[in-house]
Amino acid sequence: MQYLIIGAGPAGVNAAETLRKLDSEAGIRILGDEPEPPYSRMAIPYLLMDQIEEQGTHLRNRADHFAAMGIEVTQARVKRVEPGAHQVLLDDGTTLDYDKLLIATGSSPARPPLPGIDGDNVATCWTLADARVIHQRAPAGSRVALIGAGFIGSIILEALGMHGVQLAVIEQGERMVPRMMGPIAGELLKRWCESKGVAVHTGVGVEAIEPNGVMLDNGTHIGADLVITATGVRPNVGFLEGSGVEVQQGVLIDRCFRTNVDDIYAAGDVAQGLDFCTGEYSVHAIQPTASDHGHLAAINMSGQETEYEGSMNMNVLDTLGLLSCSFGSWQGVEGGDHAELYAPDDYRYLSLQFEGDRLIGANAVGLSQHVGILRGLIQRRTSLGEWKQRLQQDPTRLMEAYLATTQVI
Numbered sequence: 001m002q003y004l005i006i007g008a009g010p011a012g013v014n015a016a017e018t019l020r021k022l023d024s025e026a027g028i029r030i031l032g033d034e035p036e037p038p039y040s041r042m043a044i045p046y047l048l049m050d051q052i053e054e055q056g057t058h059l060r061n062r063a064d065h066f067a068a069m070g071i072e073v074t075q076a077r078v079k080r081v082e083p084g085a086h087q088v089l090l091d092d093g094t095t096l097d098y099d100k101l102l103i104a105t106g107s108s109p110a111r112p113p114l115p116g117i118d119g120d121n122v123a124t125c126w127t128l129a130d131a132r133v134i135h136q137r138a139p140a141g142s143r144v145a146l147i148g149a150g151f152i153g154s155i156i157l158e159a160l161g162m163h164g165v166q167l168a169v170i171e172q173g174e175r176m177v178p179r180m181m182g183p184i185a186g187e188l189l190k191r192w193c194e195s196k197g198v199a200v201h202t203g204v205g206v207e208a209i210e211p212n213g214v215m216l217d218n219g220t221h222i223g224a225d226l227v228i229t230a231t232g233v234r235p236n237v238g239f240l241e242g243s244g245v246e247v248q249q250g251v252l253i254d255r256c257f258r259t260n261v262d263d264i265y266a267a268g269d270v271a272q273g274l275d276f277c278t279g280e281y282s283v284h285a286i287q288p289t290a291s292d293h294g295h296l297a298a299i300n301m302s303g304q305e306t307e308y309e310g311s312m313n314m315n316v317l318d319t320l321g322l323l324s325c326s327f328g329s330w331q332g333v334e335g336g337d338h339a340e341l342y343a344p345d346d347y348r349y350l351s352l353q354f355e356g357d358r359l360i361g362a363n364a365v366g367l368s369q370h371v372g373i374l375r376g377l378i379q380r381r382t383s384l385g386e387w388k389q390r391l392q393q394d395p396t397r398l399m400e401a402y403l404a405t406t407q408v409i
C-alpha cells in the first residue's frame with residue numbers, strides 16, 4: 001500500500017503519523033513545497049515576537065523523527081493529479097504512484113488587486129520565508145501598515161505590536177474581526193487597540209500602496225516602512241484542475257473525508273468538511289480542525305470507516321493583552337434566544353446564543369475564564385434546562401451552569 005500525502009502542515013503530518021500507527025508496512029510519503037522541515041504557521045507570531053527560534057516552529061523537534069517512523073518527507077511541488085493512472089505529476093516532470101492520496105495543501109493569502117501590491121515594501125505573513133522578511137524589514141520602532149483586521153490580521157497585529165513597531169491597521173469592514181465577532185465586540189477591540197497606541201482605521205478601503213506607505217480611499221495617507229496584507233486566504237487547489245475532484249469553497253469531502261474521486265481524500269484548510277454546529281459543509285481554516293481532519297482522514301484511508309462529527313467554528317485571540325473568542329453560531333439562528341453582558345469601561349463583553357435550551361454560539365471579550373466552558377457547552381450540546389433562563393438574566397453564571405448541567409450526581 002502506497003499512501004501519498006500532499007502537504008507538510010499539521011493536517012498532512014498528523015495523517016502520516018496516524019497511518020504509520022495503523023499500518024507498519026505501508027509506504028508513506030509526504031510532499032511539501034516549502035524548503036523547511038514540516039512546521040506550524042500558528043507559531044510564526046511567537047517567532048516575530050522573538051519568543052522562539054525558527055526551530056520552535058517545527059512540528060516535530062528531532063531531525064530524524066520522520067525517518068525513524070519510516071515516513072518519507074520530500075520537498076516537491078505537485079503540478080497535477082491524474083486519478084485514472086493513480087499518479088501525481090511533480091513540477092520537475094517526475095510522476096509518483098499512489099494507492100490512496102490525501103490532499104492537505106492548506107491555503108495561501110489572497111492578494112488584493114491594488115496598485116503597488118507588487119512593490120518590495122509589501123509582504124504577507126503566511127510562511128517562514130515571510131516571517132524572515134518581516135523580521136528584517138520591520139524592526140522595533142519601524143512603521144508598519146497592516147491591511148486587514150480579520151482573525152489572521154489580528155494575530156499578526158498582536159505579534160507586531162508586542163515587537164514594538166508603530167502600527168496602523170486598515171480594515172474595510174465596519175469593525176475589527178467582522179467575520180468572527182459582532183459590532184459591540186469588534187468596537188471594543190478597536191478601542192482597546194487604540195488605547196495601546198495602534199491606529200485603527202475601519203470602514204475604509206485602500207486606494208493604492210505607495211513606496212512610502214498607503215493611500216486610503218478617504219484621502220488619508222499613512223506613512224509606512226513596510227505594508228503587510230492579511231486580506232483573507234484561498235485554498236490551494238490549482239493543481240486539481242482537470243482531475244475531476246470537486247471544489248467549491250474548498251475540496252468537498254464527505255463525513256469520511258472522501259472526495260468525489262475514488263481513493264482521494266482531503267483534510268485541513270483546503271477541505272470543505274462537515275460543520276458541527278450547522279450541519280453544512282464549510283472551510284474552517286484553523287489548526288485544531290486541520291489536526292483533527294488529518295488524524296481522522298488517515299483512519300478512513302486505512303479502511304476503518306469512521307464518520308466525523310464535524311468541526312466547530314472557533315477563534316481565540318489575544319490582542320495586546322485582551323482575550324477574545326468566538327464559537328459556533330455566534331450570530332445566532334432564526335427563532336433562537338440571546339443573552340448579553342456589556343461592561344465597556346472594563347473591556348468586557350459576553351454574548352450567548354441559544355437554540356431551544358442549548359448554547360449554540362458565543363462571543364466573549366475580556367473573559368478568559370469562560371473560554372473552555374463556552375466550548376464545552378456548545379460541543380457537548382448540553383441541555384441547559386432551567387439554567388438557560390438564569391443565564392439570560394446573568395450570563396456570567398456560566399461556570400455554575402456548566403457544573404450543574406454536566407456533572408452527574
Ligand SMILES: Cc1cc2nc3c(=O)[nH]c(=O)nc-3n(C[C@H](O)[C@H](O)[C@H](O)COP(=O)(O)OP(=O)(O)OC[C@H]3O[C@@H](n4cnc5c(N)ncnc54)[C@H](O)[C@@H]3O)c2cc1C
Nearest residue numbers: 007008009010011033041078105106268269285286287290
Ligand atoms: C501567522 C498565522 C497565525 C495563525 N494562528 C493561528 C491560531 O492562533 N490558531 C489557529 O487555529 N490557526 C492559526 N493559523 C492557521 C493555521 O496555521 C492553519 O489553519 C493550519 O496551518 C492549517 O493546516 P494545514 O495542514 O491544513 O495547511 P498548511 O499548514 O497551510 O500546510 C499546507 C502544506 O501544503 C503544502 N503545499 C501547498 N500546495 C502544494 C503543492 N501543490 N505541492 C506540494 N505541497 C503543497 C504547503 O507548502 C504546506 O506544507 C495561523 C496561520 C498563520 C499564517
